[in-house]
Amino acid sequence: MQRVRLVDVARDAGVHPATASRALNPAVVGEVSQATVQRVRRSADKLGYVPNTLARGLRTSRSYVAALVIPDITNALFPPIVRGAEQVLTEAGFTLVLTDTNSATEVERSQIASLRAHGVDGFIVATASWHDPLLDELATEGFPTVLVNRRCATSALPFVGGDDQQGVRLCVEHLVGQGHRDIVHLAGPSNTSTGRERADAFRAAMRDHRLSVRQTVIECSAYTEQAGAAGAARLMARRRPFTAVVAANDLVALGAMDALGSAGVTCPRDYSITGFNDLAFMDKLTPALTTVRVPFTEMGAHAARRLLEWIADQPPTATQSMLPVELVVRGTTGAPPVD
Amino acid sequence: MQRVRLVDVARDAGVHPATASRALNPAVVGEVSQATVQRVRRSADKLGYVPNTLARGLRTSRSYVAALVIPDITNALFPPIVRGAEQVLTEAGFTLVLTDTNSATEVERSQIASLRAHGVDGFIVATASWHDPLLDELATEGFPTVLVNRRCATSALPFVGGDDQQGVRLCVEHLVGQGHRDIVHLAGPSNTSTGRERADAFRAAMRDHRLSVRQTVIECSAYTEQAGAAGAARLMARRRPFTAVVAANDLVALGAMDALGSAGVTCPRDYSITGFNDLAFMDKLTPALTTVRVPFTEMGAHAARRLLEWIADQPPTATQSMLPVELVVRGTTGAPPVD
DNA sequence: GTGAAAGCGCTAACAC
DNA sequence: GTGTTAGCGCTTTCAC
Numbered sequence: 001m002q003r004v005r006l007v008d009v010a011r012d013a014g015v016h017p018a019t020a021s022r023a024l025n026p027a028v029v030g031e032v033s034q035a036t037v038q039r040v041r042r043s044a045d046k047l048g049y050v051p052n053t054l055a056r057g058l059r060t061s062r063s064y065v066a067a068l069v070i071p072d073i074t075n076a077l078f079p080p081i082v083r084g085a086e087q088v089l090t091e092a093g094f095t096l097v098l099t100d101t102n103s104a105t106e107v108e109r110s111q112i113a114s115l116r117a118h119g120v121d122g123f124i125v126a127t128a129s130w131h132d133p134l135l136d137e138l139a140t141e142g143f144p145t146v147l148v149n150r151r152c153a154t155s156a157l158p159f160v161g162g163d164d165q166q167g168v169r170l171c172v173e174h175l176v177g178q179g180h181r182d183i184v185h186l187a188g189p190s191n192t193s194t195g196r197e198r199a200d201a202f203r204a205a206m207r208d209h210r211l212s213v214r215q216t217v218i219e220c221s222a223y224t225e226q227a228g229a230a231g232a233a234r235l236m237a238r239r240r241p242f243t244a245v246v247a248a249n250d251l252v253a254l255g256a257m258d259a260l261g262s263a264g265v266t267c268p269r270d271y272s273i274t275g276f277n278d279l280a281f282m283d284k285l286t287p288a289l290t291t292v293r294v295p296f297t298e299m300g301a302h303a304a305r306r307l308l309e310w311i312a313d314q315p316p317t318a319t320q321s322m323l324p325v326e327l328v329v330r331g332t333t334g335a336p337p338v339d
Numbered sequence: 340m341q342r343v344r345l346v347d348v349a350r351d352a353g354v355h356p357a358t359a360s361r362a363l364n365p366a367v368v369g370e371v372s373q374a375t376v377q378r379v380r381r382s383a384d385k386l387g388y389v390p391n392t393l394a395r396g397l398r399t400s401r402s403y404v405a406a407l408v409i410p411d412i413t414n415a416l417f418p419p420i421v422r423g424a425e426q427v428l429t430e431a432g433f434t435l436v437l438t439d440t441n442s443a444t445e446v447e448r449s450q451i452a453s454l455r456a457h458g459v460d461g462f463i464v465a466t467a468s469w470h471d472p473l474l475d476e477l478a479t480e481g482f483p484t485v486l487v488n489r490r491c492a493t494s495a496l497p498f499v500g501g502d503d504q505q506g507v508r509l510c511v512e513h514l515v516g517q518g519h520r521d522i523v524h525l526a527g528p529s530n531t532s533t534g535r536e537r538a539d540a541f542r543a544a545m546r547d548h549r550l551s552v553r554q555t556v557i558e559c560s561a562y563t564e565q566a567g568a569a570g571a572a573r574l575m576a577r578r579r580p581f582t583a584v585v586a587a588n589d590l591v592a593l594g595a596m597d598a599l600g601s602a603g604v605t606c607p608r609d610y611s612i613t614g615f616n617d618l619a620f621m622d623k624l625t626p627a628l629t630t631v632r633v634p635f636t637e638m639g640a641h642a643a644r645r646l647l648e649w650i651a652d653q654p655p656t657a658t659q660s661m662l663p664v665e666l667v668v669r670g671t672t673g674a675p676p677v678d
Numbered sequence: 679g680t681g682a683a684a685g686c687g688c689t690a691a692c693a694c
Numbered sequence: 695g696t697g698t699t700a701g702c703g704c705t706t707t708c709a710c
Binding site for chain 2 (some may be wrong): 695696697698699701702703704
């Protein structure tokens, strides 16, 4: 394997390598006579020819490789994105390179540089910070790059994400419908678009219901259980009454429930809570988590399609696609306690 | 970016491209005078030179890319493996290509072929079937390949996995210690090494405790909740009494618990059950799952190290490494019911 | 429709 | 120590 070169095929078919190349290249196969094409194809099959993509890439500066940049693959929301992207890319004859930055900016920068050196044709980036110079650079250079899940302040790059606004609105409406009025938001980090936008959406939804938003938003430092627990601790320290919590995501919700539980405040008896993302097994907890389901697989697939379009044609309109989300009502929400 | 070539650096430094190449290549930098090295390095930094890995690879037939072949990235046990491998590889200056075969053999075959065409230096394979002609081919060709998590019948390739035998033995011992005697095993598919070896280990452990193994093993068709539920249904259909179940993995255990629960048989009141893998959130279920913790991140890292060794030197001894596992006792195991 | 020739960016032999 | 030369495997002008 890897031993049969185009020259060998050409020799076997009794043609010039250039002709063999044309016969095997769908784009220019028309320039070659049918008979020759047949002969070359037969030879290629017979010898088990596998084109050397490196050599092709060196010549065409096209590698048919796309890279997916992920902050942390062990966070359960990313695997479906990877999967969706991988499937679309593979189907299109592309190879997916995965890089896990461990949420570190320097790693991200060096990885992106190295991948470009490897000649990748484009990036799908799931690590976007709200202010992200690295992505601004890519945008400026016109290097094919699609943002997924999180976007930047400067929306110069196409983006595919879930409809955060709608998701939060559904949560607030559901809680209000159950009779809650003292609702607080454990927000995500403000250096992520999801953190910011969910918080904005929360305030907007509260206002729509003529509820005060004063002192109702507590920012968590990360999308983790630890940060959620810390947020809940700060919430309790305030001694401001609340009957419901809209958490920025499932992990934050879980952490908050843990912390509140340790303080003897239990859900759904004492308060209601909603998550976001509907990670695996959220339906199997006790109580099962009411949360917002986001179509992550579709998100990855969609982002991959956008990237392929860009690579094939020219810079796309930097559209921001919002995929519809849905509220999944389970056991962590109910009527507010009567005291 | 990607515009600065070695020639440009050489011109800037006033040397021949070959000299610049040597100055920048750690392996042969000694053949160049210190002064020249300095000058070349300075020029490279100044111009922002990034070596073109494709061109280098074409010349050296080394791409510094390793591929990880995964059956299904959305199965929560694989992300940590990916992460562990990615970290070791990245640190060594390698790039990781991920491919998700969706558990389909044809996809796997075509992906592996395509990746070899892309010039990857080696594979880490997590999809091994018990009989796997594709892997036998790679082994025969001496292509650097390390198996992770699952291995093949013909152990011609190095393998890094968890200590399945020990894990199952711990489960059985724990259950026996609680007083269980009627223990059954919901086994994994027999076309995986984990399925076969856990079942073997189960039988061995039972015999060690002088317990009969007749009719105690039921094979599930896959490592999924559905298959677990189907296995539990077959178990109930037998009408043979049991007080404990050793499930081949967490998903199978969850599926079984669902199916048994629907039939009014609940855990831990009516029976005990153990899982395997300790996936995320298994500690948050009700009851929390007693299971075997497997060091997946370390597994991925270890496999990557083995691969790097192979790529750097020569074919390693085809050693089989077993990483230690530990039993995590939680709520799904207890004393058998008294009737 | 096909062949000839050049070259993508880099590195390994071989000179000097 | 450094320059010269050649070539990795492929594609793409340019002739014919």
